[in-house]
Amino acid sequence: MKKVLIITHTHDNESIETVTQQLKKYNARAIRFNVDLYPLHYGLTSCFEDGQWKVYLDHNGERESLHDIAALWYRRSHNLGSGLSSVLEGEYLSSAHGEIRTTLFGMLESMNCFQIGKFSQYRRLDSKEEQMKIASSLGLKIPETCITNNPDEAKxxxxxxxxxxxxxxxxxxxxDRGGVEHVVFTNVINEDNLDAIDSLQYCPMQFQEKLEKQKELRITIVGDAVFSFAVDSQKLDNAKIDWRREGVELLDQWEPYNLPEPIKQKLLKMMDIYQINYGAVDIIVTPENEHYFLEINSAGEFFWLDRLIDGAISNQIAKVLSDEAPRRYIPVF
Structure with missing residues (x-):
C-alpha cells in the first residue's frame, strides 16, 4: 500500500479526512503530520548512514518511516511549534522556532517523492506581483495595479x-486587538479618504482599479482537472467589495461555471510554470463578460465547493496523490 504524507494541523477542516478516505480507494494510506504538535509531541529524524537517507516520524510510541512515502501534500503549517513557550525560556524561543522551521521545511524540500507542490514553490507564489506578470504575459487580463509604500504614488x-x-x-x-485577530479585507479607497494614506510609508500596500462585478469565480485546479464555480457577490452590500465578508451567508450560493476554454488553458499554463498541482484561482467577471485574473492561492480552501459536487475535488486530490491522474512535477534525484 502506498503511503501519503499530509502536512497540516490539528484544527484543519474536513478536507483532510475526506481526502484520507478517498485515498483508500486507490490503495493508499495517509500519514497525518500535525505541525502544531511538533516538536512537543512529535519526533522528526533524518539520518544518512551506510550510504542511505532514512527519515522517521515518531508519535505516541509509534514510528512511521517517511523516506519511502509515495507522495506528499503540503497543505498547512499553522501554529508550528505551538506550546513551546511553556517549556522554554523566552530568550531561547526565537532561535528554537527558527531551527524548528528550518528542520521541518528542509525535510519537506528534500523529500524525493511526488509532491502536490513543494514548499519553495508555494513560497514563490507569495509574490502577487510575479503572479500578475505571468498572467499578463499569458494573455490574461489583470486590473491596473500599483504596489507601493510611497504615499504620493498611491494618491x-x-x-x-x-x-x-x-x-x-x-x-x-x-x-491583533486585545488578543482577537481581525483579518484585513479588501477595501475601497477614493479621493475622500486619502487623508490617512501618509502612514503607507511604514507598510506597503497593493492598489488596484475598482472593477464592476457580474460574478466572482473560484477556480480550483488539481493536476489537470479544473473545477469552476461562480457566486453573485453583489447580492449583499457587505460582500460587494470582498465576498469573504459574507462568506458564510454565500456558502450555498456558489454554482458551477462554464469557464471559457482559452481562460482554462492559460490557467493550466500558469500551473505548469509554477510546477504545482493545486491552486485556487480568484477571477472577476465584469458586466461585459471580461475575465480579470486576481491571484492563485497555493493552499486556498475548497471544502465548501467540494460539498456541492459530492467530493469530486477531494477525489481528484487523492487520485493525483496516488498516481491515478495526470501530474506535473518530477523529483530531480
Missing part, C-alpha cells in the same frame, strides 16, 4: 481612477 494612482480604487494586502494580513 496619484487613486486619483487617476475616478471610478474608484481598492486597496488590499499581499499577505494574510491581520491586526
Amino acid at each position: 496619484k494612482f487613486v486619483l487617476s481612477h475616478p471610478k474608484g480604487a481598492i486597496t488590499k494586502m499581499q499577505s494574510s494580513f491581520a491586526i
Whole structure:
C-alpha cells in the first residue's frame, strides 16, 4: 500500500479526512503530520548512514518511516511549534522556532517523492506581483495595479481612477486587538479618504482599479482537472467589495461555471510554470463578460465547493496523490 504524507494541523477542516478516505480507494494510506504538535509531541529524524537517507516520524510510541512515502501534500503549517513557550525560556524561543522551521521545511524540500507542490514553490507564489506578470504575459487580463509604500504614488494612482480604487494586502494580513485577530479585507479607497494614506510609508500596500462585478469565480485546479464555480457577490452590500465578508451567508450560493476554454488553458499554463498541482484561482467577471485574473492561492480552501459536487475535488486530490491522474512535477534525484 502506498503511503501519503499530509502536512497540516490539528484544527484543519474536513478536507483532510475526506481526502484520507478517498485515498483508500486507490490503495493508499495517509500519514497525518500535525505541525502544531511538533516538536512537543512529535519526533522528526533524518539520518544518512551506510550510504542511505532514512527519515522517521515518531508519535505516541509509534514510528512511521517517511523516506519511502509515495507522495506528499503540503497543505498547512499553522501554529508550528505551538506550546513551546511553556517549556522554554523566552530568550531561547526565537532561535528554537527558527531551527524548528528550518528542520521541518528542509525535510519537506528534500523529500524525493511526488509532491502536490513543494514548499519553495508555494513560497514563490507569495509574490502577487510575479503572479500578475505571468498572467499578463499569458494573455490574461489583470486590473491596473500599483504596489507601493510611497504615499504620493498611491494618491496619484487613486486619483487617476475616478471610478474608484481598492486597496488590499499581499499577505494574510491581520491586526491583533486585545488578543482577537481581525483579518484585513479588501477595501475601497477614493479621493475622500486619502487623508490617512501618509502612514503607507511604514507598510506597503497593493492598489488596484475598482472593477464592476457580474460574478466572482473560484477556480480550483488539481493536476489537470479544473473545477469552476461562480457566486453573485453583489447580492449583499457587505460582500460587494470582498465576498469573504459574507462568506458564510454565500456558502450555498456558489454554482458551477462554464469557464471559457482559452481562460482554462492559460490557467493550466500558469500551473505548469509554477510546477504545482493545486491552486485556487480568484477571477472577476465584469458586466461585459471580461475575465480579470486576481491571484492563485497555493493552499486556498475548497471544502465548501467540494460539498456541492459530492467530493469530486477531494477525489481528484487523492487520485493525483496516488498516481491515478495526470501530474506535473518530477523529483530531480
